[in-house]
Amino acid sequence: MNFIKRGFLGITRKKGKSLILLAVIFILGNLISGAISIQQATGNVESTIKERLGTAATIDIDYDEWEAKPDTDVEEINVDLIKEIGNLSYVKYYDYSMSTWMGSESVERYQDEEMDGDYFVDGPSMDFRLKGINYAPVIDFEEGKAELTDGRVFTDDEIEKGTSVTIISHKLANENNLHVGDTFTLANEVYTYDEETGEEDFVTSRDVVLEIIGLFEPQEAKKETDENADSGMMILTDDMEYHNTVYVPNEIVIDESQFNWEEYMKADEEFAEMMEGEEESFEYYEPIYYLNNPEDIEAFTEEVKPLLPELYTVISASDQYENIAGPIESMSKLAKYVLIVAVIATVLITGLVVLLFLRDRKRELGIYLSLGEKRSRVVGQILIEVMVVAVVGITLSLFSGNLLAQQVSDTMMKADDNKDEYYEEYYYEGISTDLTADDVMDSYEVTLNSSYILGFYGVGLVTILISTIIPLIYIVRLNPKKILM
Amino acid sequence: MILEAKDLNYYYQDGEQRRYILKDTSISFEKGKFYTILGQSGSGKTTLLSLLSALDSPHSGEILFNEEDIKKIGYEKYRRNNVGIIFQSYNLVPTFTAVENVLVPMSITENEIPEDTKTVAYNLLDYIGIVKNKADRLVNRLSGGEQQRVAIARALATNVELILADEPTGNLDEEMEQEIIDIFKRLAHEHGKCVIVVTHSNEIALQSDQAFRLRKGVLSAYE
Numbered sequence: 001m002n003f004i005k006r007g008f009l010g011i012t013r014k015k016g017k018s019l020i021l022l023a024v025i026f027i028l029g030n031l032i033s034g035a036i037s038i039q040q041a042t043g044n045v046e047s048t049i050k051e052r053l054g055t056a057a058t059i060d061i062d063y064d065e066w067e068a069k070p071d072t073d074v075e076e077i078n079v080d081l082i083k084e085i086g087n088l089s090y091v092k093y094y095d096y097s098m099s100t101w102m103g104s105e106s107v108e109r110y111q112d113e114e115m116d117g118d119y120f121v122d123g124p125s126m127d128f129r130l131k132g133i134n135y136a137p138v139i140d141f142e143e144g145k146a147e148l149t150d151g152r153v154f155t156d157d158e159i160e161k162g163t164s165v166t167i168i169s170h171k172l173a174n175e176n177n178l179h180v181g182d183t184f185t186l187a188n189e190v191y192t193y194d195e196e197t198g199e200e201d202f203v204t205s206r207d208v209v210l211e212i213i214g215l216f217e218p219q220e221a222k223k224e225t226d227e228n229a230d231s232g233m234m235i236l237t238d239d240m241e242y243h244n245t246v247y248v249p250n251e252i253v254i255d256e257s258q259f260n261w262e263e264y265m266k267a268d269e270e271f272a273e274m275m276e277g278e279e280e281s282f283e284y285y286e287p288i289y290y291l292n293n294p295e296d297i298e299a300f301t302e303e304v305k306p307l308l309p310e311l312y313t314v315i316s317a318s319d320q321y322e323n324i325a326g327p328i329e330s331m332s333k334l335a336k337y338v339l340i341v342a343v344i345a346t347v348l349i350t351g352l353v354v355l356l357f358l359r360d361r362k363r364e365l366g367i368y369l370s371l372g373e374k375r376s377r378v379v380g381q382i383l384i385e386v387m388v389v390a391v392v393g394i395t396l397s398l399f400s401g402n403l404l405a406q407q408v409s410d411t412m413m414k415a416d417d418n419k420d421e422y423y424e425e426y427y428y429e430g431i432s433t434d435l436t437a438d439d440v441m442d443s444y445e446v447t448l449n450s451s452y453i454l455g456f457y458g459v460g461l462v463t464i465l466i467s468t469i470i471p472l473i474y475i476v477r478l479n480p481k482k483i484l485m
Numbered sequence: 486m487i488l489e490a491k492d493l494n495y496y497y498q499d500g501e502q503r504r505y506i507l508k509d510t511s512i513s514f515e516k517g518k519f520y521t522i523l524g525q526s527g528s529g530k531t532t533l534l535s536l537l538s539a540l541d542s543p544h545s546g547e548i549l550f551n552e553e554d555i556k557k558i559g560y561e562k563y564r565r566n567n568v569g570i571i572f573q574s575y576n577l578v579p580t581f582t583a584v585e586n587v588l589v590p591m592s593i594t595e596n597e598i599p600e601d602t603k604t605v606a607y608n609l610l611d612y613i614g615i616v617k618n619k620a621d622r623l624v625n626r627l628s629g630g631e632q633q634r635v636a637i638a639r640a641l642a643t644n645v646e647l648i649l650a651d652e653p654t655g656n657l658d659e660e661m662e663q664e665i666i667d668i669f670k671r672l673a674h675e676h677g678k679c680v681i682v683v684t685h686s687n688e689i690a691l692q693s694d695q696a697f698r699l700r701k702g703v704l705s706a707y708e
Contacts, residue, residue, distance in 0.1 A: 001585060013580035363576065364580075368593070371564065371565070372564035372594070481540040484540070484576050
């Protein structure tokens with residue numbers, strides 16, 4: 001009849017009291033379990049969505065801040081700073097790119113069959129986007145935005161020297177019967193613009209001859225049209241723009257931009273006079289950083305912010321999570337408060353119930369002490385009694401609380417779904433996403449997984465333990481003489 | 486000498502005044518004898534028993550068990566291994582059966598107990614007059630006399646030499662009282678135990694081997 005056996009006998013011989021304690025723990029356990037279930041599910045959504053949003057980040061002007069301080073001079077981001085940030089330990093790889101648009105007389109742009117030909121506006125044809133590259137293996141290929149289907153990527157030497165080589169889309173190549181090793185010509189055309197008539201006049205043109213070293217196939221752009229017609233059209237447009245993108249070393253873009261600028265100045269004397277004395281840089285880069293983990297974004301931002309010139313900020317893909325995950329975030333907050341309240345209520349209520357039961361058993365506990373039982377073992381006996389009941393109660397509420405959480409969160413999400421959601425979209429290349437609040441809702445799932453089970457048992461049992469320890473002080477202070485004589 | 490109390494003082498502090506319950510009390514007990522300590526209510530006899538059983542500690546003086554200070558042994562350890570206590574109101578665990586109540590101290594003591602504790606417990610109860618049928622009943626379904634027998638069996642369960650009883654027959658009728666006193670006599674005379682009973686009954690005192698009277702905290706021989 002050691003204290004362990006006495007503990008178990010205490011449960012079975014006092015069935016009424018054990019059932020009351022079980023009911024209290026079960027009811028409060030449901031609250032804790034439900035709150036933990038929702039928290040786990042929202043936590044999973046956050047990591048899943050942030051994973052899907054990717055690890056991309058860039059630096060750009062904080063336009064809200066600029067609006068607040070309109071007189072501030074905006075510095076340009078230089079290559080040295082871009083490289084300094086790129087060398088931080090959080091960065092997996094990075095690139096900085098310049099872009100320009102060109103037309104061509106010899107090469108036809110790729111156009112989707114479903115696309116209306118009138119979609120393009122009138123004016124000079126600038127169908128091809130030259131996207132400058134500094135990272136030779138091409139980040140878009142590394143990140144799975146496109147796949148190299150033929151040929152090779154750039155070499156560091158080509159990037160450095162600005163060799164006239166290019167990687168174009170497979171479909172653009174097919175459209176023009178081009179292959180790896182072929183060359184094609186783009187036209188860097190200079191136009192002036194008459195503000196009064198709105199007409200553009202051709203000034204001059206320079207041929208840019210590029211050798212195809214590789215072909216790519218976009219992976220992300222979806223052909224299937226969405227239920228929403230506007231959205232479907234946007235996807236098609238993005239898809240086409242990417243098929244007409246021509247990857248080249250940054251140096252080519254810089255040269256061609258400089259040529260374009262100089263010729264424009266020659267043609268527009270008024271503008272040239274206005275710009276006289278102004279230093280003009282042809283290097284305006286859009287940096288893009290890919291981090292090792294989505295969790296690194298916060299630390300990366302912390303480290304980068306002090307390095308940036310005034311008004312600049314870090315923009316990351318995961319920033320969009322807050323915009324699209326509003327309902328989930330509010331549910332997570334609610335679950336957090338419910339959890340805190342439930343834990344406090346459990347400590348107080350269970351503590352009170354245990355204390356009342358102990359007062360009722362004062363004589364029994366005094367008997368053990370009079371027989372020379374160690375106080376620690378008497379405490380152990382009570383702990384066994386409470387914890388065994390608690391394990392049963394917690395196990396029952398593990399399932400019912402989870403079920404409850406599913407029902408509650410379904411109802412809450414349906415209520416939130418009915419509201420009109422507005423969220424700010426990002427248009428930074430590599431950072432923008434087509435993920436919506438619906439994707440977030442879809443990835444929300446209350447499940448019975450091991451982390452939930454362990455988390456709940458941990459929180460539940462520690463809470464019960466704390467609520468039992470306080471009344472146990474009562475036992476430690478018991479005086480058997482006063483009780484028994 | 487199995488138990489000896491030397492110059493025990495026990496008092497309640499009442500402001501600056503001390504109200505003595507026991508004053509310079511000394512007494513000694515031997516094995517194989519049945520002792521009674523007689524006294525009226527408030528005479529200090531229960532206090533003396535609580536000190537001898539280490540349920541309380543004196544303000545001064547010492548209690549020696551087999552010539553070792555019980556404070557040095559440790560009050561809890563002394564209760565666990567050296568003494569069996571019987572109370573007026575039995576103090577049995579109501580949710581346990583008679584045999585389970587006897588098994589409790591067997592699991593607490595560090596004394597050597599035969600491995601088959603349950604058989605020992607049944608035999609003890611049988612010796613005291615509780616048959617197996619009753620031994621398996623919850624104690625609150627037994628009569629007062631039977632419950633006190635179970636309490637005696639529990640006191641004997643750890644194989645101790647010293648039995649202390651506080652008004653053990655206070656809640657029993659005369660017939661039952663005599664049966665209990667006979668058990669104590671048997672334990673002292675046949676089994677060599679030292680049995681000390683605190684009582685207010687002259688009849689019991691007259692049956693003991695040696696009786697003491699406690700009056701206003703002062704102990705004297707009862708004649």
